[in-house]
Every structure is written in C-alpha cells, then in structure tokens.
Amino acid sequence: MPxxxxxxxxxxxxxxxxxxxxxxxxxxxxxxxxxxxxxTLHACMIVSFLSLATTGLTLKFSYTGWAAIxxxxxxxxxxxxxxxxxAALLMFGVFVTHLYSLVKxxxxxxxxxxxxxxxxxxxxxxxxxxxxxxxxxxxxxxxxPRPQYGxxxxxxxxxxxxxxxxxxxxxxxxxTLWFPIFFxxxxxxxxxxxxxxxxxxxALLATGFIFTVHFFNTHLRPEKFPMDTTIFTGHMPxxxxxxxxxxxxxxxxxxxxxxxxxxxxxxxxxxHTIRVFAWIALSIGFSIVVWIIYAMLFAYK
Amino acid sequence: MLGPTRRKFFAPGTALTLLLAAGTxxxxxxxxxxxxxxxxxxxxxxxxxTTKRGARTVSLFVDGKKFSxxxxxxxxxxxxxxxxxxxxxxxxxxxxxxxxxxxHSEEQKQHSHSLHxxxxxxxxxxxxxxxxxxxxxxxxxxxxxxxxxxxLKVPFVCGRCHREGTPVQTNRxxxxxxxxxxxxxxxHGEALLKKGLVVAPNCASCHTPHNxxxxxxxxxxxxxxxxxxxxxxxxAEIESVHRATIRGELWEKEAHVLPACVDCHQPHKIRNVFYxxxxxxxxxxxxxxxxxxxxxxxRSMFVRAAEVDGSIHARPRTQTAPIACSQCHSEVNVSRxxxxxxxxxPVDCSRCHEQIAQQYQRSKHGQLLAANxxxxxxxxxxxxxxxxxxxRDPMSATFSTKVPELCGRCHREGQKAAVRYVGTQHEIxxxxxxSIHGKGLLKSGLTVTATCTNxxxxxxxxxxxxxxxxxxxxxxxxxxGTCHHGIEEQFEQSVHSRLVTTTNxxxxxxxxxxxxxxxxxxxxxxxxxxxMDKCGRCHEEIAKxxxxxxxxxxxxxGYTKTAKCYDCHGAHDILRVADPRSHLSxxxxxxxxxxxxxxxxxRFAGYLTHATHHDPKKYPFLFWTFWGxxxxxxxxxxxxxxxxxxxxxxxxxxxxxxxxxxxxxxxxRLNGAGKxxxxxxxxxx
Numbered sequence: 001m002p003x004x005x006x007x008x009x010x011x012x013x014x015x016x017x018x019x020x021x022x023x024x025x026x027x028x029x030x031x032x033x034x035x036x037x038x039x040t041l042h043a044c045m046i047v048s049f050l051s052l053a054t055t056g057l058t059l060k061f062s063y064t065g066w067a068a069i070x071x072x073x074x075x076x077x078x079x080x081x082x083x084x085x086x087a088a089l090l091m092f093g094v095f096v097t098h099l100y101s102l103v104k105x106x107x108x109x110x111x112x113x114x115x116x117x118x119x120x121x122x123x124x125x126x127x128x129x130x131x132x133x134x135x136x137x138x139x140x141x142x143x144x145p146r147p148q149y150g151x152x153x154x155x156x157x158x159x160x161x162x163x164x165x166x167x168x169x170x171x172x173x174x175x176t177l178w179f180p181i182f183f184x185x186x187x188x189x190x191x192x193x194x195x196x197x198x199x200x201x202x203a204l205l206a207t208g209f210i211f212t213v214h215f216f217n218t219h220l221r222p223e224k225f226p227m228d229t230t231i232f233t234g235h236m237p238x239x240x241x242x243x244x245x246x247x248x249x250x251x252x253x254x255x256x257x258x259x260x261x262x263x264x265x266x267x268x269x270x271x272h273t274i275r276v277f278a279w280i281a282l283s284i285g286f287s288i289v290v291w292i293i294y295a296m297l298f299a300y301k
Numbered sequence: 302m303l304g305p306t307r308r309k310f311f312a313p314g315t316a317l318t319l320l321l322a323a324g325t326x327x328x329x330x331x332x333x334x335x336x337x338x339x340x341x342x343x344x345x346x347x348x349x350x351t352t353k354r355g356a357r358t359v360s361l362f363v364d365g366k367k368f369s370x371x372x373x374x375x376x377x378x379x380x381x382x383x384x385x386x387x388x389x390x391x392x393x394x395x396x397x398x399x400x401x402x403x404x405h406s407e408e409q410k411q412h413s414h415s416l417h418x419x420x421x422x423x424x425x426x427x428x429x430x431x432x433x434x435x436x437x438x439x440x441x442x443x444x445x446x447x448x449x450x451x452x453l454k455v456p457f458v459c460g461r462c463h464r465e466g467t468p469v470q471t472n473r474x475x476x477x478x479x480x481x482x483x484x485x486x487x488x489h490g491e492a493l494l495k496k497g498l499v500v501a502p503n504c505a506s507c508h509t510p511h512n513x514x515x516x517x518x519x520x521x522x523x524x525x526x527x528x529x530x531x532x533x534x535x536x537a538e539i540e541s542v543h544r545a546t547i548r549g550e551l552w553e554k555e556a557h558v559l560p561a562c563v564d565c566h567q568p569h570k571i572r573n574v575f576y577x578x579x580x581x582x583x584x585x586x587x588x589x590x591x592x593x594x595x596x597x598x599x600r601s602m603f604v605r606a607a608e609v610d611g612s613i614h615a616r617p618r619t620q621t622a623p624i625a626c627s628q629c630h631s632e633v634n635v636s637r638x639x640x641x642x643x644x645x646x647p648v649d650c651s652r653c654h655e656q657i658a659q660q661y662q663r664s665k666h667g668q669l670l671a672a673n674x675x676x677x678x679x680x681x682x683x684x685x686x687x688x689x690x691x692x693r694d695p696m697s698a699t700f701s702t703k704v705p706e707l708c709g710r711c712h713r714e715g716q717k718a719a720v721r722y723v724g725t726q727h728e729i730x731x732x733x734x735x736s737i738h739g740k741g742l743l744k745s746g747l748t749v750t751a752t753c754t755n756x757x758x759x760x761x762x763x764x765x766x767x768x769x770x771x772x773x774x775x776x777x778x779x780x781x782g783t784c785h786h787g788i789e790e791q792f793e794q795s796v797h798s799r800l801v802t803t804t805n806x807x808x809x810x811x812x813x814x815x816x817x818x819x820x821x822x823x824x825x826x827x828x829x830x831x832x833m834d835k836c837g838r839c840h841e842e843i844a845k846x847x848x849x850x851x852x853x854x855x856x857x858x859g860y861t862k863t864a865k866c867y868d869c870h871g872a873h874d875i876l877r878v879a880d881p882r883s884h885l886s887x888x889x890x891x892x893x894x895x896x897x898x899x900x901x902x903x904r905f906a907g908y909l910t911h912a913t914h915h916d917p918k919k920y921p922f923l924f925w926t927f928w929g930x931x932x933x934x935x936x937x938x939x940x941x942x943x944x945x946x947x948x949x950x951x952x953x954x955x956x957x958x959x960x961x962x963x964x965x966x967x968x969x970r971l972n973g974a975g976k977x978x979x980x981x982x983x984x985x986x
Contacts, residue, residue, distance in 0.1 A: 189907025
C-alpha cells in the first residue's frame with residue numbers, strides 16, 4: 001500500500017527543478033515521505049485527538065481539581081461537549097477521507113486490489129514484519145544487527161491499525177452516548193452504561209498509547225530526539241532514509257526512482273511554523289499524560 | 302384484694318340471710334311498707350358487701366354508727382334513696398342517684414348552673430356530684446372539723462381534681478396552673494394550712510361552694526366586676542386603703558376601668574407582699590424626674606417620663622388603665638417618706654407575664670440566671686426597661702428586623718454567648734444575614750421572614766440537644782413547618798420522616814440539608830451541588846456510584862444542568878423506589894426522566910443511574926467490561942513499554958554513533974574543503 005500518493009509525476013518534477021535553477025544544483029534535496037493530503041490529515045487528526053482527549057478526560061477525571069478548572073476554561077461542560085462532538089466529526093472526516101484517498105489512488109494507479117494491498121510497500125502486516133519483529137528483539141538484546149526496515153516498520157503498522165481499532169470502538173460507543181434515546185430503541189438502557197465504560201477506557205488506552213509509546217517511537221527516540229518533523233513537513237533527509245529505511249532506499253536506488261522522490265526542503269518559515277505547531281501538540285500531549293498519571297495514581301477515587 | 306374471694310365465699314350466706322329477712326318482713330307486714338334503716342343495715346352493715354360497677358368493685362357497706370351521727374342520722378334511708386320507697390327487700394340494683402336537691406333545693410339550683418353542674422348535664426364523666434365533695438352516709442356539719450368540706454380540708458377536696466396532672470387539669474380547659482401549690486404558698490394558703498386559721502379563705506371562699514362559674518361569666522364570684530365584692534367580703538376596709546382607686550364606690554361601680562384585685566394579686570398566688578396600687582406614678586416621678594439622680598453605686602436613677610408614657614405598659618392590651626410604677630417596682634411602702642426604700646428585689650415581670658416567665662425559666666437563659674451566671678440575660682436585656690414597646694412596633698428592639706442585632710449582641714462571634722458556645726455553629730449573625738432568611742428580612746424587608754426567634758422561640762430558647770427545644774431534630778420539621786407548612790406536609794409523608802420510618806439511625810431533618818444559619822436559595826448553584834454531598838453523608842455508597850455516572854461527573858465538575866439526587870428522587874417527598882407514589886416507581890420513572898430527556902422511553906429509563914463497575918455482584922457485565930478493557934490496556938502498555946525500554950539502549954548507541962559520524966564528516970569537510978564529495982555526500986546534510 002504505497003502512500004506517496006500525490007507525488008508529482010517525473011515530468012512535473014524535472015520541470016520544477018529546471019524552472020528553479022538549471023545551472024545551480026541544490027545539494028540539499030530531501031526525500032518526500034508523506035503527501036500533502038497525508039500531512040493535512042495527520043494535522044487534523046492531532047487537533048481532533050487533542051480536543052477529544054482534553055474534553056473527554058475532564059469528565060473521566062472529574063474528581064480532580066484540574067478537571068474542574070479545565071472544564072471552566074473550556075467554557076463549561078456543554079461547550080466542552082460541543083467541542084468533543086465537533087472534534088469527533090473531524091476525526092470521522094479524517095478517517096473517511098483517508099479511506100477515500102486509498103480508493104482513489106488505487107484507481108489512478110490502475111492496480112489490482114491484490115497488488116495494491118499485498119505489494120512491497122503495503123501497510124498490511126506481512127510475514128516479513130514478523131521476521132523483522134523477532135530480528136528487532138534480537139538486536140535489542142545485542143544478539144544481532146539492526147534489521148533492514150522497509151518503508152513501513154511493524155510498529156508503524158501497529159500505530160496505523162490502532163487508529164482503525166480505536167475509531168471503531170470509541171466511535172461506535174461514542175455515537176451511542178451521543179444519541180442514547182435512538183440507540184435505546186433497540187438496545188437495553190444499561191447498554192449506555194456499558195458503552196460509557198468501553199468509551200472511557202478505550203479512550204484512556206488511546207491517549208495513553210499515543211502520548212507515550214507513539215511519542216517515543218517517533219519523536220523521543222534518542223536518534224530523533226527531540227522531534228521528528230517528517231510527518232509535518234513530509235520531508236526526510238536522504239541520509240535518514242538510508243539509515244532508517246535501508247530496504248526502501250535500496251529498492252528506490254535499484255529501480256532508479258529515487259530521483260523522483262526528492263524535493264527541495266520546505267521554506268524556512270514553513271518549517272518554523274510546523275515546529276511551533278508540533279511543539280504545542282507535543283506539550284499538550286505530555287501534559288495530558290502527567291494529568292492521567294496524577295489522576296490514576298494519586299487522586300483515584 | 303381479699304374482696305372478691307371473700308365475697309364469693311360469703312355471697313350464698315348473705316343471699317340466704319337477705320331472703321330470710323325479706324321473708325320475715327313480708328310475713329310481718331303484709332301491705333308493702335317502706336324498709337326502715339334497720340332493715341337496710343341488716344345487709345349493708347356487712348363490710349364485705351360489694352357490687353360491680355363497670356370494672357370497679359364498690360363497697361356497699363354502710364357504717365350505721367357514723368350514719369346515725371351524721372346530719373342525716375334522723376332520717377331514714379328511704380328519705381334519700383327515694384326509689385326504695387315501698388319496695389321489697391332485697392332491692393334490685395343499682396339504685397337511682399340521690400337527689401340532694403329534694404331538700405337542699407337552693408344549693409342544687411346553684412350547682413346545676415355552675416361549671417360542675419353544666420359538666421354533669423353534658424355527660425362529662427369527670428364532673429363532680431354532691432357526694433364527690435360531701436361524702437354520702439357520714440355527712441357532718443361544716444363546722445365539724447371532721448367534715449369533708451371543713452375549711453382545712455377544702456383545698457384538698459378541690460385539689461383532688463384540680464391538682465397538676467389530674468385528668469381534669471390536663472384534659473379540661475383550665476387556664477390556671479399549679480393551683481394547689483400556688484395556693485398553699487400564698488398568704489391565704491399559708492394562713493389556712495400552716496397557721497390553721499380556719500377563717501382564712503379556702504377555694505370555696507372565693508369560688509363559692511356551689512355556684513362555681515368561670516371568671517368570664519358575669520355572674521361568677523370571680524368575674525372582673527364581682528371580684529372586688531368577693532375580696533371585700535373579708536377585706537372589708539380594703540377600699541379605704543386603696544388610695545388611687547377608692548373615691549368611695551369606684552371600685553365596684555366602674556370596675557371595668559379600674560384594675561381588679563387580681564390584676565395585682567394574682568389568683569392562687571396572692572403573696573405576702575405589699576402591692577401598692579396607691580403609690581401614684583407622680584409620687585415616684587417627684588424624685589426620678591431628676592436627671593442627676595444617681596444610685597449609691599453611681600447608676601443613674603433618672604426615669605424619662607416620656608419613655609414610660611410611650612411604652613406598651615402605658616397602654617396595656619389587657620386593661621385600660623396604665624401599669625403603674627409600683628406594679629412592677631413592688632415592695633414600695635407608701636407610709637415611708639421614701640416609699641421605695643423598702644424595695645429589695647429587682648422587677649419581677651413574671652407577676653403579670655407568668656406564662657412567659659415559665660418558658661423563660663425553662664430556657665437556657667433562665668437556667669443560666671438560676672445558676673447565678675453573670676452572663677444570663679434577663680427580660681430587660683432584650684426588652685429594655687421603661688421604654689418597652691410591643692414587638693409589632695417597628696421601633697421596638699424586639700421588632701422582627703431588629704431581632705438579629707438584638708440576639709447578636711451576645712451571640713455575635715467574640716461576644717459573651719458565642720465564647721462559651723461549644724457547638725458547630727459559628728459566625729451566626731453574619732451567616733444569618735447572608736442567608737435567604739436574613740436577606741428576606743433585612744434586604745427585602747419582609748417582616749414575616751424567619752428571624753432568630755421564629756426558630757428558637759423568643760422565651761424558651763433551648764440548645765438543640767434538649768428534647769423540648771424547638772430546634773431539636775425531632776421538632777425541627779414542625780418548627781420550619783410553621784411557615785413552610787406545605788413542605789412539612791410533604792416531608793412528613795416521606796421516607797425521611799420519623800412518622801414513616803422507624804430506625805435507630807439519625808433521620809435527616811430540614812436543617813441537615815438546608816443548614817441552620819446559612820440557608821441558601823435552593824436554585825443557587827452552590828446549594829444544588831452541596832446537596833449531593835449532604836445526601837452522601839448518609840447514603841455514602843449510593844452517592845459514590847452516582848459520581849461514577851455521567852450525571853455525577855458533570856455535577857462534580859461544578860455544573861447543575863444534569864440530574865442531581867433530588868431531580869430524580871424528589872426533595873421533600875422522597876419515597877422508597879418500591880413505593881408506587883415514588884418518582885422512580887415503575888409508573889413514574891419515565892416521566893421523571895422526561896423532565897430532562899423529553900423523548901425518553903421506558904427502555905431509556907433502564908439506564909443505570911447508580912451503576913458502578915466496582916460491584917461484580919450487582920453489575921457483573923459492567924464489572925467484566927471494565928476488567929476486560931483494563932486487561933487490554935495494561936497488556937498493551939506492558940508490551941509496548943517493554944519494547945520501548947529495550948529499544949532505548951540501542952537507540953542511545955545509534956545516537957552516539959551518529960554524532961561521532963557527523964563529527965568525522967564535519968572534520969573531513971573542513972580538512973578537504975572544496976573537494977567533491979561522493980554521490981551520497983550530495984544529499985547528506
């Protein structure tokens with residue numbers, strides 16, 4: 001499942017390069033890993049997810065003083081509820097848009113579903129992922145070299161499908177809580193209670209996972225510390241591609257397509273803005289983790 | 302105790318004797334003849350002769366000796382027992398009641414018109430007949446000290462019914478209390494009972510023996526118009542010493558404009574003190590009008606005449622004449638040059654305000670006074686002295702809007718009452734002012750709003766631990782109910798009412814939820830949120846589970862828009878859920894949900910408003926859902942956490958190598974500046 005969806009065609013790319021400066025070869029071209037749509041969706045996802053987490057946790061941890069302050073700050077529980085539902089709609093929108101973009105890409109590239117889903121850059125788990133997982137374990141305990149990861153590592157795939165699971169579980173229970181009267185037409189009233197427990201605990205899992213494991217895997221890993229901006233800028237230094245995704249790099253070099261995936265870096269101002277946005281998102285995420293730990297361990301009732 | 306047994310034993314014998322006697326009489330005197338006293342005594346001299354009247358066993362014994370010594374001794378039995386006239390013996394029972402009026406027609410007439418006679422006519426079982434006072438077969442002249450109605454015995458005869466605690470005193474409308482005790486302590490009672498002066502007045506002297514009438518009856522010997530005449534029967538010259546009112550006949554002719562004897566000398570409590578109605582106010586003011594007048598201890602003795610004139614005592618509600626100085630400042634002696642020099646006691650308001658004084662004595666204030674506590678407030682601390690005004694007078698210190706300040710004088714924080722108080726109520730006056738009652742009274746000026754005295758009473762102020770206190774938990778609903786009657790009605794039907802629920806636990810009353818001095822509007826956010834903790838004080842578990850639900854969580858955040866305890870359970874009309882009248886009964890629950898969720902259905906009402914995932918027995922599906930989710934959560938975090946931890950050292954190592962490589966490349970670039978790099982070098986930065 002290739003995701004470099006909206007990469008310009010080679011013709012467009014060479015034209016763009018020529019147009020900029022045929023004589024001056026920009027030495028600092030970067031590898032394009034994420035398309036504009038993907039970056040936009042990820043940014044929307046961040047906004048939506050942080051809103052959902054913040055507003056939702058005020059209810060979950062209503063017994064902490066923090067929750068009351070935050071709830072007031074957000075404009076009261078009704079406003080918080082409105083934000084929560086709006087953010088949920090945004091999340092559904094992101095999800096649907098992503099699925100739609102996959103279908104569109106498949107059509108544009110005239111590929112069969114089989115090829116599309118099981119090709120070398122697929123997002124679906126493959127036996128190779130299992131092998132790489134074990135190889136990674138060996139590497140962790142010093143019994144082997146670092147595996148030669150491809151375009152999508154197994155933990156990235158895990159993150160990706162965790163969102164599918166989360167949207168299905170949290171989304172469905174969330175809708176039940178949003179429209180209880182409608183759902184109790186065919187479900188018992190106590191199902192609302194069950195939905196509350198599932199919604200709340202699955203949300204805790206999602207926020208906890210994203211703000212710790214996902215943050216570490218992508219941003220806080222010492223070799224990326226403090227932040228990996230690839231998902232925001234879409235660009236990644238070629239050296240990093242070579243180091244992190246050697247298999248993809250080699251495949252691109254072998255097929256001679258590497259040149260097509262290179263682009264000059266984002267303007268300084270864009271990168272700067274992106275960093276500010278990413279830092280805010282990271283900080284909110286970390287604050288929420290601190291709040292969760294405080295609420296779960298020190299103030300639990 | 303032996304009676305019934307003996308009676309059984311002797312009964313056949315007695316009956317036989319009676320029959321034989323009757324047979325003899327019948328044989329001796331063939332035409333029917335009235336039985337003689339001896340005939341009667343043939344049976345009635347038997348001390349064991351008894352009969353049953355209802356549940357009581359009554360002796361039918363007649364002491365022949367006593368009877369012949371009595372005033373009626375010369376008469377035959379049938380003179381009184383007229384229904385036996387011409388009857389054969391043994392006679393059928395019961396006999397008709399004796400009509401004393403046949404001979405004593407005047408007394409009988411008086412008695413029939415009297416309070417007692419009318420009670421008999423009404424069929425009042427407690428009403429006294431002739432025999433109840435006079436006895437029956439052993440009546441002797443009143444002059445005989447053996448007489449049941451001899452002067453020395455009268456108080457006890459009357460006291461049999463008019464003592465405290467008797468059915469008459471408790472069940473009949475009698476305004477006077479402790480009649481017998483007061484009488485025995487009065488100058489009359491002392492004279493009669495202690496000194497044995499048989500001429501001293503007893504009950505009958507004032508009330509008359511047979512013509513006893515209520516004082517409201519104009520014909521009564523103790524009616525206002527007649528009282529002087531009644532007293533002057535003994536105190537014949539009293540009018541001539543009653544300087545202020547004598548002018549000869551005024552007392553009797555214009556009794557309605559003058560104080561009657563009892564205004565000063567209270568009935569039954571007539572004391573051995575000198576009440577000088579004759580001491581005119583002007584006599585007092587001759588000295589006390591002087592602003593410089595001071596007592597030996599420097600206290601001003603000046604009396605502002607205008608104050609007295611403006612006071613309620615200048616225009617008392619109960620009488621037309623103003624209260625004179627000497628009625629309160631008793632013990633004056635008009636024969637002295639300074640009549641007041643004989644005064645030894647402070648003013649005793651209880652002479653007139655007896656009932657209030659009784660309440661006061663029972664109150665905490667009165668108890669302190671009795672204990673000689675210097676902090677004890679007396680009447681004048683609240684009511685003042687000469688310028689006492691009616692509590693309905695806005696200028697009065699006891700006018701409702703002024704009461705908080707009045708009580709606050711001592712009960713404000715730091716003042717003498719507050720410092721000795723050990724309970725939980727503090728800043729009482731300040732809190733009251735901010736409470737809904739305080740605002741209603743002081744800001745909105747609603748004089749009907751509850752102030753201190755409405756809840757604590759004015760005179761019988763008692764700590765809440767006292768069962769008689771108006772603020773004792775047992776009495777609180779009734780106290781609040783004096784104004785909030787509709788609420789009281791609801792509350793007394795509810796599960797919290799002592800009338801409904803019997804438990805050894807404390808049941809809540811108004812003040813437990815609404816507080817005492819900090820009562821707030823119930824539509825205030827603070828109140829609405831507090832109330833859940835109030836319910837939770839007793840219903841701890843169920844309140845906790847409420848806070849596990851959406852309703853509870855939102856409330857916890859400080860918002861009142863979601864359902865709180867009373868939105869579903871009701872506030873004052875809380876009933877068991879199983880009660881069909883309850884808001885949460887099967888018939889009502891959907892309507893209760895619909896108060897907020899307009900389109901709620903029965904299935905929607907199946908939402909568990911107190912569900913908790915901590916109770917595997919009651920809510921197994923929630924419990925297992927929670928633990929399923931928790932297991933998922935914990936295992937995810939354990940696996941990914943381990944992954945991360947194992948990764949960390951490798952990642953650090955990579956970072957190290959990366960830095961070292963960068964440093965090497967940097968060094969190489971600096972050394973070989975300008976040298977073309979490899980193809981990779983082109984992209985490397």
